[in-house]
Amino acid sequence: MIQFSAAAKRYPGGQEALRGVSCEIAAGEMVAVTGHSGAGKSTLLKLAAGIERASGGTVVVQGQNLGALGETALAVLRRRIGFVFQDHKLLFDRNAYDNVALPLRVGGFGRDEIGRRVRAALDKVGLLAREKAMPVALSGGEQQRLCIARAIVNRPAILIADEPTGHLDAEYARAILDLFQSFHRVGVTVMLSTHDESVLERLGCRRIALAAGTLAP
């Protein structure tokens, strides 16, 4: 489903986030990317989601070499991947419903279809009753769930989450992890990053351990 071959990323300014990482994530698999902060976890996830381009090596997602795709094709590919951002990236000028509807509007869906899918996604994360709420009125855990709802509203085959439990207390974190496991159970390929040992124990899935931009031995 996702293959990295000697994938490298050097950001403008010279910072080398990844140095030749090769690994593979199978369809329907759930993996946790681990490592200290600065190990390159976020960069690896962004390469898989087509949010960043590799500066060396190749990244192949669903059979497509992302390096060979043009800007437009890459943007269209991003629609098929749900991404839960570490900083949520919610739009604070519109309510929960409109935040979740954004990917569908980009995709050119009709109003009825948007309504059905948005409510289904909000229902899945337990925010159906709060569709009119503005993001500022939501707690940290609710904002995280709203971000997940937006990531799954296009029914992606791949769901990628960057530190989804980072700022949450244990109880909230457990609920979020249960949510990801439920997506995994219905066949979604899930890739998430964490530096929290308790999260890894709970998930009990395969780990991709990074250290200083390379695979840890």
Place this chain on the structure above:
Amino acid sequence: MSWLRLHGHALGEALRRMSAQPVASAFSVLVLAIAIALPVLAAVVLQSAGAIASSLETDPHVNVYLALDASDEDAKRVGDALRASPDASSVQFVPRAKALEELKASTHLADVIDSLQGNPLPDAYIVRVHSEDPGRVAAAREAWAKLPKVDQVAADFEWARRLGNWIRFGRRLLTAIALALGVSVAFIAGHLIRLQALAHREEIEVSQLIGATASDVRRPFLYHGLLQGALAGAVAVGLGVLAAAWLGAELRALTPEYASELKIVSLDLTWNLAVVGLAAALGLAGAWWAVARELRQFSPGR
């Protein structure tokens, strides 16, 4: 269907953004409209001046006056010589008796003329010339003045031609001003859209992150620019019509005798539509320029 929907979304979004800030939108349109109205007004003035000029006799012609003692034979010889000249396109004879009658009829000098012992007016020829070139006309005048029994050769059309030259100069000046203002309209429109783009910076970034293409992001801004430009063009045309009516009333009050000649000529429908269309196109171009700058900064791909 999905394509139509994308454009529907974009148009709706543009209208929503405009109506969300009605005062700011109105001012934007007004600023653009005034910039567009200036060349429109200048065009109205020039068109009116052009209408006046075309009612004047600008046909290049030369009057050839014969000496008072010229006989009919002499007059005929001069006429033949003029007709044979390569510079003359047509030659019209005005006998002295007819000239005197016309003078009597068109002025209040009948008593004075009757008291004269003879006819003080000479025979004359009105010669239309092929070329307006001052050098050619001067050369022809010189040659014809040397014909026997020719007293004077006068070219009265030149002042009218000079007016025509000024109007042509005015047209060129107008074109230059219109071009400069057109470019500035595109930049002003672009700047106004850029403010919008900055206000929607986060939305642009998030949209691109979740899979919006550059054209997806651009579309609502382009509609916004197009609508803003078209509205401004329409308001400018309205301002032009109002100003023309206002100035026209004053002009009529000033010159009652020439009311039929001196009047403001408004632009016709085709021109007005062209102004609106051009303004819309400039708004579109400005929006494209503005959003292209934002897109480069936000592009997550590089």
